[in-house]
Amino acid sequence: xKDSGAELILAAGGVVRRTSGAIQRYAVVHKAxxxxxxxxxxxxxxxxxxxxxxxxxxxEETGTIAEITGPRTISSYFLDGVPKVVVWFAMRAVDDxxxxxxxxxxAVDWLxxxxxxxxxxxxxxxxxFQDLTGRPA
Numbered sequence: 001x002k003d004s005g006a007e008l009i010l011a012a013g014g015v016v017r018r019t020s021g022a023i024q025r026y027a028v029v030h031k032a033x034x035x036x037x038x039x040x041x042x043x044x045x046x047x048x049x050x051x052x053x054x055x056x057x058x059x060e061e062t063g064t065i066a067e068i069t070g071p072r073t074i075s076s077y078f079l080d081g082v083p084k085v086v087v088w089f090a091m092r093a094v095d096d097x098x099x100x101x102x103x104x105x106x107a108v109d110w111l112x113x114x115x116x117x118x119x120x121x122x123x124x125x126x127x128x129f130q131d132l133t134g135r136p137a
Contacts, residue, residue, distance in 0.1 A: 001109060003123045006052060006054065007082070007083070008082070008083050008084070008085065009043060009079060009083070009084040009085070009127045010043065010044045010045045010084075010085055011041050011042055011044065011057075011084060011085070011086045011087075012041050012042070012044060012050045012053040012054035012055070012086065012087045012088070012089070013040050013041025013042065013052070013054055013057055013069075013086060013087075013088050014027075014039065014040055014041070014054050014055070014057070014066060014088065014089050014090070014091040015039060015056070015088060015089070015090055015091065015128065015129055015132040015133060016039075016040065016057045016058055016062065016064060016066050016091045016092070016093055017020065017069075017090075017091065017092050017093065018040045018064070018092075018093040018110055018135075019086035019092075023112070023134070024112070024113070025077075025092060025111055025112060025116075026037070026060045026110065026111055026116040026129070026133070027040055027058070027064060027093075027106035027108055027109075027110055027111065028108070028109050028110075028111055028119050028120065029061050029062060029107070029108050030105065030106055030107040030108070030109075031104065031105060032103065032104065032106040033103075036121040037094065037109075037119045037120055037121050038088055038121060038122060038125050039088070039120070039125050039129065040057055040058045040060075040062050040069070040105075041054070041057055041060040041061075041086055041088070042056075042057035042060070042061070042109075045073075050072075050087045050089075051068055051089060054068070054087065054088070054089045054091075055067075055068070055091075058091060059097070061105045061108070062099060062105075062113050063096060063097045063098045063099035063100060063108070064093045064095070064096055064097070064099075065093070065094055065095040065096070065097060066091040066092060066093050066094060066125055067094050068089045068090065068091055069090050069091060070089075070132070071090055071131075071132060072087055072088060072089045072090070072132075073087075073088050073127075073128050073131035073132055074087055074088070075088065075124040075125070075127065075128050076124075077124050080100075086128070088128040088131070088132060089132075090132040090133075113133055115118075116129060117129055117130070135136065
């Protein structure tokens with residue numbers, strides 16, 4: 001977790017799938033501050049585990065209650081010169097509490113695999129998506 005003087009940012013998120021009939025769609029969120037599209041994720045709170053943080057962040061950013069369904073993958077990169085590690089989980093939406101825009105996330109779209117992969121702004125998130133869906137580039 002990043003505090004003043006911290007040397008590492010720890011975050012968790014999800015590749016969240018919702019199925020309607022034979023169609024699978026994935027949650028992609030718009031980050032207003034940066035005008036970027038990404039997967040739902042956020043920093044771990046004190047004492048919080050990876051899975052709990054990922055489920056909480058998905059609920060906060062998409063309004064979706066999800067469950068972890070499978071494998072996980074890890075991304076790492078530098079954010080403003082500070083190393084950041086994100087653990088991503090494959091998830092399935094189980095309930096929808098309703099999306100509410102916030103200062104951080106102003107939109108959520110549910111897209112097909114190809115649409116989601118094309119929409120994601122950052123290469124690290126495209127790779128995590130591919131790792132957890134098996135979707136080729």
